[in-house]
Amino acid sequence: MSPTPEPIATRDRxxxxxxxxxxxxxxxGASMDQIAREVGLTKQALIHHFGSKExxxxxxxxxxxxxxxxxxxxxPEGAASFAVAVERLYQTTLKNPGDTRLLMRELLxxxxxxxxxxTWYLRPFLDGLAERLRQQxxxxxxxxxxxxxxxxxxxGAINFFAVSTVTLEQMYSxxxxxxxREAFPAQLRxxxxxxxx
Amino acid sequence: MSPTPEPIATRDRxxxxxxxxxxxxxxxGASMDQIAREVGLTKQALIHHFGSKExxxxxxxxxxxxxxxxxxxxxPEGAASFAVAVERLYQTTLKNPGDTRLLMRELLxxxxxxxxxxTWYLRPFLDGLAERLRQQxxxxxxxxxxxxxxxxxxxGAINFFAVSTVTLEQMYSxxxxxxxREAFPAQLRxxxxxxxx
DNA sequence: ATTGTCACCTACCAATTGGTAAGGCGTCAA
DNA sequence: TTGACGCCTTACCAATTGGTAGGTGACAAT
Numbered sequence: 001m002s003p004t005p006e007p008i009a010t011r012d013r014x015x016x017x018x019x020x021x022x023x024x025x026x027x028x029g030a031s032m033d034q035i036a037r038e039v040g041l042t043k044q045a046l047i048h049h050f051g052s053k054e055x056x057x058x059x060x061x062x063x064x065x066x067x068x069x070x071x072x073x074x075x076p077e078g079a080a081s082f083a084v085a086v087e088r089l090y091q092t093t094l095k096n097p098g099d100t101r102l103l104m105r106e107l108l109x110x111x112x113x114x115x116x117x118x119t120w121y122l123r124p125f126l127d128g129l130a131e132r133l134r135q136q137x138x139x140x141x142x143x144x145x146x147x148x149x150x151x152x153x154x155x156g157a158i159n160f161f162a163v164s165t166v167t168l169e170q171m172y173s174x175x176x177x178x179x180x181r182e183a184f185p186a187q188l189r190x191x192x193x194x195x196x197x
Numbered sequence: 198m199s200p201t202p203e204p205i206a207t208r209d210r211x212x213x214x215x216x217x218x219x220x221x222x223x224x225x226g227a228s229m230d231q232i233a234r235e236v237g238l239t240k241q242a243l244i245h246h247f248g249s250k251e252x253x254x255x256x257x258x259x260x261x262x263x264x265x266x267x268x269x270x271x272x273p274e275g276a277a278s279f280a281v282a283v284e285r286l287y288q289t290t291l292k293n294p295g296d297t298r299l300l301m302r303e304l305l306x307x308x309x310x311x312x313x314x315x316t317w318y319l320r321p322f323l324d325g326l327a328e329r330l331r332q333q334x335x336x337x338x339x340x341x342x343x344x345x346x347x348x349x350x351x352x353g354a355i356n357f358f359a360v361s362t363v364t365l366e367q368m369y370s371x372x373x374x375x376x377x378r379e380a381f382p383a384q385l386r387x388x389x390x391x392x393x394x
Numbered sequence: 395a396t397t398g399t400c401a402c403c404t405a406c407c408a409a410t411t412g413g414t415a416a417g418g419c420g421t422c423a424a
Numbered sequence: 425t426t427g428a429c430g431c432c433t434t435a436c437c438a439a440t441t442g443g444t445a446g447g448t449g450a451c452a453a454t
Contacts, residue, residue, distance in 0.1 A: 028226035145376035160353025179342035
């Protein structure tokens with residue numbers, strides 16, 4: 001029945017393994033051999049499927065961005081859609097710490113691999129959020145710079161916190177972080193609800 | 198007059214070079230050879246001074262923490278000190294992109310190198326900010342979790358943006374990022390001025 | 395039966411990694 | 425004058441890196 005039952009599964013297993021290893025140790029820190037052995041195959045099988053490490057990394061990134069965008073797009077646009085999108089983003093971000101770490105690393109590494117464009121994937125997502133904010137009362141006539149800044153503040157608050165939880169738990173305690181995690185959404189709602197001046 | 202005029206200079210030059218390369222490419226991405234050549238000496242001279250790559254990294258981290266702590270301590274506490282501290286933090290963060298990137302990487306790598314505690318020095322900084330927020334009208338009686346969450350949102354907004362500028366310039370344009378950078382402080386002030394509910 | 399394609403393998407490669415060994419050179423104290 | 429020490433060098437090293445070459449076996453189409 002299924003035309004390609006196993007092959008695709010292998011590819012996905014590679015991407016999954018690569019995803020978590022890149023998230024954990026970064027692009028340079030994770031090796032092809034390590035990723036392949038995680039799946040139980042050889043490095044050359046990995047190369048056979050993706051061509052090069054860069055391309056594998058690209059595939060991983062694309063997977064994340066597609067998930068991110070899909071999640072945004074299945075939410076209806078509308079009057080209160082921005083707050084909803086932010087709330088949901090907070091939940092998914094905390095739920096997928098690997099993806100979050102990887103995106104953060106990409107942000108950091110991009111300078112070195114400049115112009116190689118690993119993050120154009122993220123643009124539709126950012127633009128989607130900006131679009132929703134512009135439909136919000138008080139933002140219809142806002143300048144692009146203000147909309148971008150506001151979206152990015154929220155994105156920053158969410159992602160930075162998500163990435164920090166492990167460190168914060170070491171620094172304070174698991175209980176403290178749990179409390180923060182509970183206090184976060186309400187304040188995020190407040191932040192998302194801000195209007196200009 | 199000076200007891201050790203040259204030797205220390207070399208060490209500092211190594212730390213400086215290592216700092217920017219670690220910030221740029223991460224711990225694994227930057228090589229000892231590269232760092233040494235940046236200074237005009239050999240890899241073995243680097244090893245002679247620091248013993249190992251890990252120790253060099255530790256020295257770099259310590260340098261940053263000392264700078265950070267020094268900057269925090271010269272700011273007075275007071276009634277409106279929170280907004281001032283946030284404003285100043287925004288400026289210094291944007292002014293030292295290398296340090297910011299490196300700290301962000303630490304946050305990400307900490308999981309792998311867990312309990313190695315590269316971030317203990319962030320705690321007094323966080324606590325200092327929380328202290329100042331608690332003195333703000335509307336926050337005197339707030340729960341610890343709410344204060345922590347609010348401080349961390351601001352910190353996240355600032356650091357995430359600072360780290361993203363390069364990527365954002367690629368994704369949009371330098372002009373767009375410049376506009377965002379100008380729009381940021383006003384919105385940050387708004388965010389910092391929020392009170393609970 | 396032949397051909398081609400796909401997934402995967404072993405064998406190999408040059409380059410680079412962090413690190414060691416040993417010695418040259420200058421300075422300073424005995 | 426000698427010896428010790430700090431700074432830095434060349435010469436190596438084993439291990440690991442990403443990637444190539446060439447092949448094996450399974451399966452589908454011809």
